[in-house]
Amino acid sequence: MAKILFINPVVREEDVPRHIPYGIALLAAIAMKKGHLVQVYDANAHRLPLETIVEVCQADDWDAVCIGGLTTTYNYIKKACKLIKQAAPKAQLIAGGGFLTSMPTEIFKWLPEIDVGCIGESFETFPAVLEKIDNKDFDYSTVLGVIHRDLTGKSFLTPVRPNIHDLDTLPWPAWELFPLDIYFANSANLFSEESFTSKRRMDINGSFGCGLTCKYCWHLGTTGDMLIEENEEGENDVVFTYGRNIRYHSPDYIVSMVKHLYDTYDIDFAAFIDENLMTMDVASKGTWLKELCAKWIEAGLQPTCRQKGIPHDENCKGVHWNGTSHAGLHRPDTLKLMYEAGCTHLVYGLESFDPYILRNLGKGSNARKNKQSIATCLASGIKPIPNIIIGFPEETFESVRNTINALIELGITAKPHFATAYPGSEWYYAYKDSILAQYNGDLEAYIMDLGDASKITATISQKFSPVQLLGLQQIVYLKELRLLDLSEQHWAPVQQHLSPVVEPKTSFNLRPVKEAGPLAIKVG
Amino acid sequence: MSNLLKGNFTTKKEVKKPEENTEKDSTQQAFKKAALNSIGGSMVYVERTDLTWDGEE
Ligand code: B12
Ligand code: SF4
Numbered sequence: 001m002a003k004i005l006f007i008n009p010v011v012r013e014e015d016v017p018r019h020i021p022y023g024i025a026l027l028a029a030i031a032m033k034k035g036h037l038v039q040v041y042d043a044n045a046h047r048l049p050l051e052t053i054v055e056v057c058q059a060d061d062w063d064a065v066c067i068g069g070l071t072t073t074y075n076y077i078k079k080a081c082k083l084i085k086q087a088a089p090k091a092q093l094i095a096g097g098g099f100l101t102s103m104p105t106e107i108f109k110w111l112p113e114i115d116v117g118c119i120g121e122s123f124e125t126f127p128a129v130l131e132k133i134d135n136k137d138f139d140y141s142t143v144l145g146v147i148h149r150d151l152t153g154k155s156f157l158t159p160v161r162p163n164i165h166d167l168d169t170l171p172w173p174a175w176e177l178f179p180l181d182i183y184f185a186n187s188a189n190l191f192s193e194e195s196f197t198s199k200r201r202m203d204i205n206g207s208f209g210c211g212l213t214c215k216y217c218w219h220l221g222t223t224g225d226m227l228i229e230e231n232e233e234g235e236n237d238v239v240f241t242y243g244r245n246i247r248y249h250s251p252d253y254i255v256s257m258v259k260h261l262y263d264t265y266d267i268d269f270a271a272f273i274d275e276n277l278m279t280m281d282v283a284s285k286g287t288w289l290k291e292l293c294a295k296w297i298e299a300g301l302q303p304t305c306r307q308k309g310i311p312h313d314e315n316c317k318g319v320h321w322n323g324t325s326h327a328g329l330h331r332p333d334t335l336k337l338m339y340e341a342g343c344t345h346l347v348y349g350l351e352s353f354d355p356y357i358l359r360n361l362g363k364g365s366n367a368r369k370n371k372q373s374i375a376t377c378l379a380s381g382i383k384p385i386p387n388i389i390i391g392f393p394e395e396t397f398e399s400v401r402n403t404i405n406a407l408i409e410l411g412i413t414a415k416p417h418f419a420t421a422y423p424g425s426e427w428y429y430a431y432k433d434s435i436l437a438q439y440n441g442d443l444e445a446y447i448m449d450l451g452d453a454s455k456i457t458a459t460i461s462q463k464f465s466p467v468q469l470l471g472l473q474q475i476v477y478l479k480e481l482r483l484l485d486l487s488e489q490h491w492a493p494v495q496q497h498l499s500p501v502v503e504p505k506t507s508f509n510l511r512p513v514k515e516a517g518p519l520a521i522k523v524g
Numbered sequence: 525m526s527n528l529l530k531g532n533f534t535t536k537k538e539v540k541k542p543e544e545n546t547e548k549d550s551t552q553q554a555f556k557k558a559a560l561n562s563i564g565g566s567m568v569y570v571e572r573t574d575l576t577w578d579g580e581e
Pocket of ligand 2: 210211212213214217218275276326349362363
């Protein structure tokens with residue numbers, strides 16, 4: 001059996017570690033179930049000097065070292081890969097996750113140390129790669145869903161691997177391989193009173209995918225949103241689409257997992273990391289969340305405060321939870337049940353209140369629904385957490401004014417994120433040329449610059465430059481319509497004479513068609 | 525000192541987690557965190573009591 005080491009890269013260095021990496025924890029559980037010998041070094045939790053990797057790599061004779069995460073872990077992964085190859089030259093270096101799937105060919109060019117990468121969903125690809133390694137067979141060309149190299153270092157993508165059919169066949173994540181005390185110490189967050197007082201929060205995942213097509217969002221190539229096709233040069237490349245294989249765990253799977261976490265780790269809070277709970281609920285014709293809430297209560301997970309209708313305090317028992325919602329898809333009766341079962345807050349990606357921006361965004365919401373969603377959610381007792389963005393391609397003084405007016409009307413104070421084109425998203429492909437121009441042609445420099453969109457990297461706004469966007473962010477935060485009017489008086493006449501700051505293009509890597517990538521045939 | 529690695533077998537060598545650097549470090553850390561928090565990031569706050577609008581237009 002293969003001896004494998006997982007390294008969880010540092011993410012969001014400026015904040016404390018808050019999330020056990022769900023993907024890695026699942027893959028570790030799958031590998032152990034297959035009989036492999038597994039260790040995890042959670043660099044994100046420990047935050048030790050980078051060189052600790054050397055010691056970790058020399059702790060045993062690893063057959064494989066595995067690393068992966070979202071795009072913003074690239075900086076860490078780049079440095080880590082160098083050290084891993086030096087310290088464990090005999091181990092196969094396996095990569096996976098969003099940083100790789102969004103741009104596999106570029107990553108393989110930039111990181112020559114990586115031997116093989118899992119593209120998209122890895123529940124079956126990863127054990128297939130391990131099996132090869134176990135057999136000392138390093139020819140990965142027959143494994144579906146990977147990127148690999150020939151002896152000259154040139155990379156190749158194999159055809160896409162079908163998504164698994166039944167999520168409930170997955171084991172629970174291997175939480176026990178992570179330093180839980182560190183994560184528990186950072187349980188509290190500022191989203192609701194209950195999450196603020198949480199002492200033992202853990203993430204859970206109920207579903208994969210989201211039926212909507214927001215242009216800034218991406219579905220990791222794990223949700224039927226990815227094809228592998230030959231590009232103009234005749235080489236296989238990733239193509240992201242509007243296709244989706246909507247899959248969700250049964251309420252029984254989720255509730256028994258949370259019950260296990262409650263009984264074993266005494267958790268007081270479960271944070272759903274699902275992309276969008278409401279699109280799943282719609283796919284189930286409105287039954288999934290209702291059933292989940294009923295089973296949550298039945299299993300004794302309902303918090304005391306909700307059971308007794310009393311204010312939440314330190315003596316509350318049970319498990320509170322949160323998730324993601326959608327302004328056009330949430331239903332008051334479902335929200336009410338969610339509140340009763342212990343839901344404390346729901347994140348709403350409202351993004352803007354401008355009709356034109358919303359129409360172009362792919363979110364399936366409009367200004368009226370966005371406004372109404374806050375009241376509907378508040379009425380259920382659940383706290384809405386709206387997310388706001390500025391710097392959309394179509395942003396104008398008028399659109400910013402529409403957003404500020406709505407924020408004033410709704411009593412929301414928000415410091416908006418800047419519209420950012422993360423690799424994999426529609427924006428990324430549409431504006432790649434403009435992004436390159438803003439980074440002197442150095443795409444890697446852009447990737448290394450990406451953070452959490454609270455700073456400007458490359459702008460994709462057709463009318464506003466970084467100087468104006470920074471000012472507009474402050475104006476939205478302060479809800480200062482007077483300053484907005486002054487800025488408009490000063491700039492609008494000039495803007496008429498300027499050519500657009502950036503322009504969209506079509507791209508091989510993005511095909512706006514609804515046809516989903518392959519899904520495995522149901523077995524049994 | 526605890527083992528930095530967690531897994532389903534015992535590794536040939538143990539990798540010890542260095543002891544936390546006492547009070548000085550934690551004050552430094554706390555200060556850094558507080559300072560960074562006060563400077564930036566994106567944030568959002570919904571004032572429940574501010575809401576007079578009932579959702580109907
Ligand atoms: C939790 C989370 C976070 C956590 C980090 C968690 C962590 N430790 O990595 C936090 C809160 C820090 C975070 C922050 C951000 N996030 Co985030 N986040 C998520 C979220 C909600 C869940 C991730 C997850 O666990 N998914 C479930 C698991 C099973 O999937 P997975 O991790 O992808 O793993 C699968 C495969 O990718 C693969 N895999 C993953 N790792 C590895 C490793 C190896 C070795 C292998 C072989 C395979 C492999 O195998 C798994 C099974 O198929 C996703 C959305 C989602 N629901 O997936 C967004 C998501 C990953 N985030 C995203 C973004 C954009 C961000 C932010 C930039 C947002 C922002 N504007 O601030 C910030 C980055 C901040 C920063 N400075 O770095 C994007 C990713 C875009 C990209 N190109 O990578 C996503 C997809 C959201 C979206 N829909 O657009 N995020
Ligand atoms: S609704 Fe949310 S998860 Fe769905 S596409 Fe839009 S941003 Fe992504």
